[in-house]
Amino acid sequence: MTTSPVAADLADASFHLRLYVAGQTPRSALAQANLYALCEARLPGRHHIEIVDLMDEPARARTDGVIAVPTLIRVSPTPVRRVVGDLSDTARLLAGLELGPLATEGAAS
């Protein structure tokens, strides 16, 4: 399931990921933990994670276009990709970051 081919130009790209959270809630902690775990596993040495707490920087919700939290934005490589949620669904997270196929169940078989 995690061995699916990855787009060639993304194979060696360095990922700049930004995670928007609202305060230190259990959900925000879970999202951060899930994100770090995935990056260690799939993007070792080629990722940069930035955490934005909208409680501290509320204006960025508007400027950065955030409505749901947590929201993960793939700042680079472009195009920008967005994933919402606590990132507990790894398959969908990989799909959202274009690191794996979108439809993991059913379609592959």
Add this chain to the structure above:
Amino acid sequence: MTVGPWPLSESGTGVLEKAATGIEGFDDITFGGLPRARATIVTGAAGSGKSMFGVEFLAQGARAYGEPGVLLSFEETADELVANAASIGVDLRAMADEGTLVVDSAAGDLDDLVQSGAFDLEGLLLRLAAAIDAVGARRVVLDTVETLFSTLPDETTVRREFARLLRWLKERDLTVVVTAERGQQGRLTRHGIEEYVSDCVVVLDHRVEDEVATRRMRVAKYRGSPHGTNEFPFLISGRGLVVMPLHHDELTEVSEERVSLGIPELDTMVGGGVFRGSTIMISGSAGTGKTSIAACAADAACRRGEKALFLSFEEPSGQVVRNMRSIGLDLQHWIDKGLLVVQHMRPAITGLEAHLASLHMILDEHPAEVVVLDAVASLSRGVASYASASAVARDIAMLRLRGATTVLTALAGTHDDPHTDVSASSLVDAWLLVRNVENDGERNRLLMTIKNRGSFHSNQVREFLLTDDGPRLVDVFVGPDGVLTGSAREQQEARDASTEDARRRDQERRRASIERRREEVEAQIATLRRQLEDELADFADVDDSAADEAADRAAERADSAARRVGGGGP
């Protein structure tokens, strides 16, 4: 013209505080506006004007009521919002610059989202909170929230979060307008959000019937407040939204003042002129002089120094002026003085919606006290009678709200059928009917009043003449052959005149003879009186001597008596 906040203390609804929208007419049908510190759903199909409702609500709030606002759109970009608002005369950029509005577009922020795990909408709340705090907003418009439901993956979460958002806005005392897409099968909204916004629901509709687009508005629900339940026509013009309350009797001041229609005999027929602000319909078949009567009313207004508007749906304005000159009405000099505007309109081409909008704009620039619509039947040309009746009703309602005295002319089908193409009769206060009558090879005009609300009106039929000195009404003659008009009337007048002459000569003769007789009698009386006086004088002389004799006789009797007593005692 803005309808101000409805006085709550007088409406008897006191408990629920309201936020006036400043949308013309809307605050009337809701008795004051939207429920304050609550959320209102404005729902409708695409293009029904719900976003414009929101924009107008914010613009008026900032402009007229000192309440800054936040506009958050999930559908349109900031540039699109600015352009759309400009179409109704609202400058969002200027409002943002002066600090009375925050325009925030979340369009695109929800595109191509992938969900992984649980989320909430705290970001939206923080985003709104920042905007609200930035300008001290009292009003918030969320346009269209259903985008949240259609783009965010987890509907259960979105429902819960949306409910939380509304509670949060309410706690902050914000008056909220939430726009929504109309659902299928009569559902108010596509995603059932009325479940969460239960205070007030406004439904907008943009129907196209027989190629005529008409906008309508209905207040489907208003918890804790009375409201007009009908569908009210509304329009979106370059000056904003205007709702036309159809039942306006309680809403407008009723004038007792009478205004002249410019024809003295006609004024008498309707009890000394028509009430200011009322609606008068003149119906009749072609060529009966309806336009002339209407033009006289406009002319009379200008004579009083009032502004008048003559809307011609049939003839170019130059032609109206020329035709009226032939009956002695100089409309041109009123135009030159700026009192009169004669405007040619072709509603069948522009559409009834645009017609109403332009009428509105003309009246804003030229606030006429007397407005002539000639002829309303033309409004219906090529469109459904239902739509045109509605257009006439809206024209009338709008003019009534403005307090203008309105004179409509309407083409009646045949000269025997007083019914007009447009069943506007129930909307008008006074109804005059002009009929052609044909006999003795000529056509003459008769005028009668069919109704005149709250007023005396003559039951007499009058003949209506178009003379070089303007229209005149004359009494008709009712003879064995019916009503006499035209030459027949003149002949009858002549016949009557000669009979009258003969009678007068005869009377003169008799008066002269009586006079002579009187002189004779008086002479006789004088003679007799003289004779009588002579006789009386003679009688007085005789009477004096008789008295003297009587006295002498009495003295003698006394003497003889004395002698008898003295001589004969014992």
